[in-house]
Amino acid sequence: xxxxxxxxxxxxxxxxxxxxxxxxxxxxxxxxxxxxxxxxxxxxxxxxxxxxxxxxxxxxxxxxxxxxxxxxxxxxxxxxxxxxxxxxxxxxxxxxxxxxxxxxxxxxxxxxxxxxxxxxxxxxxxxxxxxxxxxxxxxxxxxxxxxxxxxxxxxxxxxxx
Amino acid sequence: xxxxxxxxxxxxxxxxxxxxxxxxxxxxxxxxxxxxxxxxxxxxxxxxxxxxxxxxxxxxxxxxxxxxxxxxxxxxxxxxxxxxxxxxxxxxxxxxxxxxxxxxxxxxxxxxxxxxxxxxxxxxxxxxxxxxxxxxxxxxxxxxxxxxxxxxxxxxxxxxxxxxxxxxxxxxxxxxxxxxxxxxxxxxxxxxxxxxxxxx
Numbered sequence: 001x002x003x004x005x006x007x008x009x010x011x012x013x014x015x016x017x018x019x020x021x022x023x024x025x026x027x028x029x030x031x032x033x034x035x036x037x038x039x040x041x042x043x044x045x046x047x048x049x050x051x052x053x054x055x056x057x058x059x060x061x062x063x064x065x066x067x068x069x070x071x072x073x074x075x076x077x078x079x080x081x082x083x084x085x086x087x088x089x090x091x092x093x094x095x096x097x098x099x100x101x102x103x104x105x106x107x108x109x110x111x112x113x114x115x116x117x118x119x120x121x122x123x124x125x126x127x128x129x130x131x132x133x134x135x136x137x138x139x140x141x142x143x144x145x146x147x148x149x150x151x152x153x154x155x156x157x158x159x160x161x
Numbered sequence: 162x163x164x165x166x167x168x169x170x171x172x173x174x175x176x177x178x179x180x181x182x183x184x185x186x187x188x189x190x191x192x193x194x195x196x197x198x199x200x201x202x203x204x205x206x207x208x209x210x211x212x213x214x215x216x217x218x219x220x221x222x223x224x225x226x227x228x229x230x231x232x233x234x235x236x237x238x239x240x241x242x243x244x245x246x247x248x249x250x251x252x253x254x255x256x257x258x259x260x261x262x263x264x265x266x267x268x269x270x271x272x273x274x275x276x277x278x279x280x281x282x283x284x285x286x287x288x289x290x291x292x293x294x295x296x297x298x299x300x301x302x303x304x305x306x307x308x309x310x311x312x313x314x315x316x317x318x319x320x321x322x323x324x325x326x327x328x329x330x331x332x333x334x335x336x337x338x339x340x341x342x343x344x345x346x347x348x349x350x351x352x353x354x355x356x357x358x359x360x361x
Contacts, residue, residue, distance in 0.1 A: 122351045
């Protein structure tokens with residue numbers, strides 16, 4: 001009976017994960033979603049499955065999200081893969097449990113990179129941290145170690161005080 | 162503690178600003194010499210008798226660079242003879258990106274029959290001087306009174322995924338404007354690309 005329960009739970013969890021592995025949004029949809037996000041501190045990581053340095057730092061964001069979950073911190077992974085099929089395969093293989101958005105026209109829209117942050121050249125990985133409704137906003141182009149990620153983040157974003 | 166954090170943030174800010182430095186539109190590019198895939202040194206000044214140079218920071222490994230490889234070859238085929246040759250610079254540190262070693266560069270150029278120099282910026286100093294951050298990253302230089310002046314910075318065109326779906330060929334548009342003596346319609350563009358692999 002116990003095993004049956006565990007098996008069922010496993011199946012349920014997996015179906016749950018796989019059914020909402022990622023959402024496909026246009027840049028415009030994503031930008032308007034950013035404007036209506038709740039007041040929790042948000043971290044948006046721009047990555048792609050083919051990008052070595054991006055994939056290397058993913059675990060740091062999971063660690064951060066787990067560590068600061070009780071402070072309300074939210075992490076979203078925005079994929080800039082060429083094809084959603086590549087992303088889908090990667091997420092399934094890794095049993096990726098984070099929130100993932102696939103930008104359908106992220107490689108085509110010429111202006112959104114500048115709009116996201118004037119300092120962004122377009123190279124990935126890149127990370128945006130902000131809190132909707134406040135002045136807290138920071139952007140970083142390049143990869144992080146877990147230590148450099150913590151040093152980079154403004155303490156107010158982690159609401160430690 | 163707060164002050165320390167504040168100082169840290171300022172230093173990070175300076176670091177970020179530093180990363181953004183490099184040649185801007187209208188800047189004069191200093192001469193440099195880098196080793197080509199044939200073992201010979203290639204200098205920017207070798208191109209002084211041309212109308213301009215299409216400098217492309219590119220590599221073997223980045224999927225964007227690979228997606229643009231044929232288009233770089235096509236650019237060279239179209240513009241080498243028109244006074245606007247291609248000079249491709251490989252900026253990645255092979256320690257961090259083994260597929261971008263000098264030997265792999267030679268093999269790749271050989272396999273694809275590159276009709277243009279493909280030089281290696283081993284020290285990464287030239288890449289830093291330009292302020293290039295990703296591959297592929299184009300700097301279009303116009304030769305003017307013996308100087309190499311930056312006229313366009315950005316991507317080759319507006320569709321990395323699909324060459325047949327391109328609407329605007331930024332580099333060609335800029336060259337045609339310069340050849341006609343008119344203003345470059347779009348002097349800089351941004352595009353998603355692979356961050357350059359810096360030696361740590």
